[in-house]
Amino acid sequence: MKKYIGCSYVYCAALLIYLLSTGLATAAPKAHYSWCTEAVHLGMEQQKDTIPTKEIIIEKLDEVTVEQRKKGLQKSYFEPKNVVTVNAAELLKAACCNLSESFETNPSIDVSYSDALMGAKQIKMLGLSSPYIQFTEENIPTIRGAAQTYGLSFIPGTWVESIQITKGVGSVANGYESMAGQINTELKKPFSEPLLFVNAFASQGGRQEFNTHWNTSLNGRWHTGLFVHANRRIEAMDANGDGFMDMPMGDQVNLMHRWQYTDTEKGWVGFATLKWLKDDKEAGQMDSQEGLMGGQPLWKSITSTERLEGAFKLGYVFPEMPYQSIGLQGNLSRHVQQSTFGQKAYDMDHISGYANGLFQSIIGSTQNKFKAGGNLTFDQYEELLNGSEFRRRDYSIGSFFEYSYDNLDNIGLVAGVRADWHNQWGAFITPRLHLRYNPWTKTTLRLAAGSGRRAANIFTENQNIFLTNRLLVLENNAGPIYGFDPELSWNYGGSIRQTASLGSIGLDLTLDLYRTQFKDQVVVNWENPDRLSFQPLMGSSYANSALASLEIDIPTHWEVRLAYKMDDVKTTYDGNLVQRPLQPRKRAFAQLSYQSTPNAAGAQWRWDATYHGVGSQRLVANVRNPYGGYAPSYHLVNSQLTKAFSKTLEVYVGVENATNYTQENPIIAASDPYNPRFDAAQIYAPVFGRMGYIGMRWTLL
Amino acid sequence: MKKIILYFALVFATGLYAQKPAKTTLEVKGNCSLCQKRIVKATLSVKGVKWAAWDIPSDQLTLIYDPSKADLAQVEKAIAASGHDTKNEKAPKEVYEKLPACCLYRDGGKHVD
Secondary structure: OHHHHHHHHHHHHHHHHHHHHHOHHHHOHHHHHHHHHHHHHHHHOOOOOOOOHHHHHHHHHHHHHHOOOOOOEEEOOOOOOEEEEEOHHHHOOOOOOEHHHHHOOOOOEEEEEOOOOOOOEEEEEOOEEHHHEEEEEOOEEEOOHHHOOOHHHHOEHHHEEEEEEEEOOOOHHHOOOOOOEEEEEEEOOOOOOOOEEEEEEEEOOOEEEEEEEEEEEOOOOEEEEEEEEEEEEOOOOOOOOOOEOOOOEEEEEEEEEEEEEEEOOOOEEEEEEEEEEEEEEEEEEOOOOOOEEOOEEOOEEEEEEEEEEEEEEEEEEOOOOOOOEEEEEEEEEEEEEEEEEOOEEEEEEEEEEEEEEEEEEEEOEEEEEEEEEEEEEEEEEEEEEOOEEEEEEEEEEEEEEEEEEEOOOOEEEEEEEEEEEEOOOEEEEEEEEEEEEOOOOOEEEEEEEEEEEEOOOHHHHOHHHHHEOOEEEEOOOOOOEOOEOOEEEEEEEEEEEEEEEEOOEEEEEEEEEEEEEEEEOEEEEOOOOOEEEEEEOOOOEEEEEEEEEEEEEEOOOEEEEEEEEEEEEEEEEOOEEEEOOOOOOEEEEEEEEEEOOOOOOOOEEEEEEEEEEEOOOEEOOOOOOOOOEEOOOEEEEEEEEEEEOOOOEEEEEEEEOOOOOOOOOOOEOOOOOOOOOOEOOOOOOOOOOOEEEEEEEEEEO | OHHHHHHHHHHHHHHHHOOOOEEEEEEEOOOOHHHHHHHHHHHHOOOOEEEEEEEOOOOEEEEEEOOOOOOHHHHHHHHHHOOOOEOOOOOOHHHHHOOOHHHOHHHOOOOOO
């Protein structure tokens, strides 16, 4: 529960300040406080707390008055789900610049490159890559279908207010697609944002970014905000001398306009958000004067994406019954990608619609709560791959019921079930269970189990398949989606968390153990050097993940995080159950953070250094290693120093990949990109070496 | 499945059409967030109480309850039995003395931590 404090905290504090300033608070303070939280939960977080809301507000206000140093990663004692909240302070530690890079300071999520050319970062959780993680933006499913590969890079980091990472299956209220976990992103709200914010960033790699947010109040109830992001990479660089750019050149313009309505007296809260994005990338061989390389045309890749999205939310809290509310939300988007990869061409047009209605109330008292509702989804995919057309229309209708129990002490439970009907696969039930037990005050045990299901959009989710000249084979089994059945998995696991103190030093030890077992899966088989096959799962496929992490809080300036992780991720390829390629079995993580005490004007130093140890990864057979093999283990270090001159101006400098570790010869057959053995997808380490950067943030309150 | 739907329909209906709940405020002595948890738990243990919140600075307990089911005297008794004084009920000495140090509100002066 405590983690939700993070996201509604700013909002409620701002509302409170506003109410106090308008004198409303003195008229009826209690009702306003509680509506505030309820409204927040209703509008933005369906995963509500399980103890009375007033208590949360008080905790929050206490935090404000004593000005405790807020931890960047927050975990809860009370929430039955295993959730880690990444707050704004933590997000500032990451070098840059979009959501995919926001996880580099967090041991729960692994970040790696998916190929040697496109610069896209992919994330993994519990050993499974992002298609198996359900992304939601303010609890509306997002980064699905066409947006799967590059979607994380389409959410600028400065727009993000907080992130909630749920390990194991998520809430049934968000749908059936969560398999390994759920990542919810809360964007900044016009209500609580300063009037003007400006951020600029430049790196050695020729990357430049610019962000500005403008937010204002129109009257007491209406607030609006305009968010503008632009980035570009203008230098073609080839540090490893293989003739290919190490990072794509390109530019992106990304706009968001938000409206927020809050009527605390009547209990209404609403949001309307409109987003538009245009992104262009150019990757491939460096330009040469004659436009040829070795007598062949240059191998180039051009990817152009345009996305338009609108979303709304409407929430109503019954004024006489602050524990009862109704929420409606909807989203409509169109995502168009046009791309070429050497001689290959791939176009994708994805139209998606989503609507969700939710009623929440109590049974008897707030110890027993429930949520019930239904949703509709619609997805239309039109793809063109080298002249072959793939068209599909998916729609589903579903209803869910989620019951939560809290004895207000040491036991909490969330039990949810949903029933859906999908036009491609018929009717199915998705059950999910989360338990929390505190045997002693500083110990939290959690257990979770549940199923998840999804349609694998095989091309758009695996765009690194276009960066090889292997023969593409679809070994389908007459299923409904590219000939495949939907993917189905069961996830079960749990965690133990123990906090302790050594004098004034705070210790927080967490052990997570999870297993995801696939019943149906579309397996991407790279084992044969000449072929790339999509196959239905024949045999076993699972991901076991164990994470031990220790956070040490040394008052008043230092924080240390240590973590060790083992991912046993095995899939049956051609009858052999083996570790999935390019998946490290072991990872180590360490982070040291320092912050000085801010003076009256807000001047402060902040510094952090992050270490990643990446264990060896299995490599598939190729022309270089005919029998496969293992990549060497390696170490990465990032560091950042921030100087806040005042509450309104900050400058930061940093370095990524400080030890300058790169993969030697990342592209197989780079000298001959039209050779069938050409393969730029076998990436286990960074392609780009040490990179320094500098940036500034300026706020007008 | 049918049972689930029926149950859902029933709960939904009772949620919407049940008798309008009443809201009231009581003074309850206490200090800190531990007290808060205990007071809320004791309040909700009384049948018919739907929602409760206790405000640390003002000592005010706000509750929403079903007047046909809940008895406010019962609420005060339950709170006192958990160790906190109300207007009409005093906590037994032996219960009060077992409260954690931060909750000992009778020593005068409010201390939140």
